[in-house]
Amino acid sequence: RARGTREEDDSRPSKARRVDITPDPPCETKHAHRAEGPARTPPPPTTTTTTAGVERSRDSAPGVPSMGATRAAPRYLLRVQYDGTNFHGFQRQANARTVQGCVEDALRAFAGGGGGGGGGGGEGAETMSSSSIVTHGSSRTDAGVHALxxxxxxxxxxxxxxxxxTKALPPHEPHVVSSALNHFLKKRGAPDVAVTRCIRVDPNRFHxxxxxxxxxxxYRMHVSPTPPSLFERxxxxHVCSGAGDRPLGGGTEGFYENAGDGRWGLDVEAMRLAAAHLVGTHDFSTFRASGCQxxxxxxxxxxxxxDSAPSWPSFPEFPATDSIRPDDFSKVEVTENPEAQSGGKDRARAPRGRPDPGAETMRSHPQPSRSLTSGGVVVTAVGPSFxxxxxxxxxxxLRAVGAGEIDPASVPALLAxxxxxxxxxxxxxHGLYLSRVHYDGTREWxxxxAVPVEEGAD
Structure with missing residues (x-):
């Protein structure tokens, strides 16, 4: 694909990077000429922060802290919310604007590293140096995907x-970190990302x-022949009908145009029957993109x-009263269609290129016996990983099931x-939202x- 990284919970294992937080010895120390006299005191060993946030000497064995390593880098969990419209996904990329890149840029600015201008892909944003700060995300969403x-x-x-x-100061309070990050995110041109909560966690027990x-x-759908509100674009x-706005190829339609009695929309009950076949443990190769690793x-x-859900805006409506009457343009509306003036007003207003809602057209697929849903439809999926x-x-x-293009009973055959x-x-x-990442404390790290991670869990 031209844009984006891994969507949903990308299954590639993330590699922890070591962050060097101690500068190299001064040049005059490294290159000083030997002179006669009392022996110089050797410079302290350079330290490196491990993935657990504990400093150790580079001269010591991996995993074994040096005798003088007592300082620990505090670890913070950041809960972030973002509008994915203008991001090339979550995961940092060298020359693209990403959520992770923008957050790391704000972190560097907060820690005094300068940052790279908020784009997440500038020269300074991807330069790994002794003062670089690296984040580790839980879910790498794709380009255009949003996150609550x-x-x-x-x-x-x-x-x-x-x-x-030489004097160590106490770590920042979590609320200070979140407030500072939101400040620098806005200042550096990333107002479409926000830190909603910050928690200090144990670096030896949490990832x-x-x-x-x-x-x-x-996943949010707007089921209607007309486009969604400007604020929902x-x-x-937009699950619609008609050749001009057909969401899928192959001659499919968006929803039931006419159920024989003027009804239209998606058969949500049929969608629920199909969704029930997806619950549980299955081989989801049918619902796996070719690039999945x-x-x-x-x-x-x-x-x-x-579930059905109200479309935006969901403001309360006032009932018609003597002071607030329904709109009436019957005396002023001008139309070029003679049929509309002779009583065929509704038929004349059908959008061009779309079937007439009042026409007696029959679909080739089975007709729904249940009520149809228009407006907002939301699909919710919950699981350990995807x-x-x-x-x-x-x-x-599920949309195809709701439109009568796929029988709900055929979902097991699709899985097979x-x-x-x-x-x-x-x-x-753009209809997908990562709503929540759950931590119930039962998964040790x-x-x-010492504690193995479930194979393919993420």
Whole structure:
């Protein structure tokens, strides 16, 4: 793909990077000429911060702290929210604007490193040096995907007094870190990212990705022949009908245009029946993009729900009264269609290129016996982890079920096919929201790898 990184919970293991927080010895110390006289006191050994945030000497064995290493880099869990419209995904990239890049740039500015201008892809933003700060995310969303609650952790360098460089200061309070990050995010041109909460965590027992126990995704659809509100553009999938706005290829339609009695929309009850087949542990190869690098296609879904939801704006409506009457343009409206003036007003107003809602057209697929839903429809998926594009492929399939293009009872056969060619093209990224990353405390983690991570869990 031209844009983006891994979507949903990308299954590639993340490699912890070591951050050097101690500058090299001064040039005059490294290159001083030997002179006669009392022997010089050797400079203190250079230290390195491990993935657990504990300083050790470079001369000591890995995992064994030196005798004088007592300072620990405090670790903070950041809960972040962002509008993914103008990001090339979450994961940092060398020459693209990413969520992780912008947050790390703000962190460097907060810690006194200067930063790279807020873009996440500038020259300074990706330069790894002794003062570089690296975050570790829990879920690498794709380009255009939004997040109500994504998470990452960061080990900040220990604080020292400027007046007394040898004096250690206590770590920043979490609320100070979150307030400062939001300040620098706005200042450096990233107002579409916000830190909603900051928690200081134990660096020897917590990792943003490996300690996560579950994730919740929401996918929003706007089911209507007319476009969504201007304020919803790029934040909801417009499931429509007609050749001009057809969301999927192959001659498919967006929803039931006419159920024989003037009804139109998606059959949410049929979508719920189909969603029930997805709950549990299955081989989700059918709902796995070709670029997925997970070692196993087997995943567990705890819940898949389909609900109707109000479309934006959801402000309360006032009933008609003597002071507030319904709009009436019957005396002033001008139309060029004679049929509209002779009583066919509704038929004349049908959008061009779309079937007439009042026409007696019959679909080739079975007609729904239940009520149809228009307006807002939300699909919710909850599980420990997800494959690349899994949620968007499932949503596209559920939409096809709601439109009568796929029978709900055929979902087990689709799972058994184990190929994404058996299902419709995936839903667009801008309707997907990472709603929550869960930490219930049951998944232990150790920087030394004492507790193994579940195979393919992330």
């Amino acid at each position: 609650d994504n998470t990452m952790h960061v080990d900040l360098p220990p604080r020292v007094s400027r007046r007394e460089p 943003a990705r490996h300690s996560a126990t579950g994730r919740t995704y929401h 790029g934040r909801v999938w 997970a070692s196993s296609p087997v995943r567990t879904l705890w819940d898949v729900r389909v 494959l690349y594009h899994q949620v968007r492929l499932m949503v596209a399939t 096919a184990r190929t994404p060619r058996a299902v419709p093209a995936m839903a667009p990224a 150790s920087p030394l790898g």
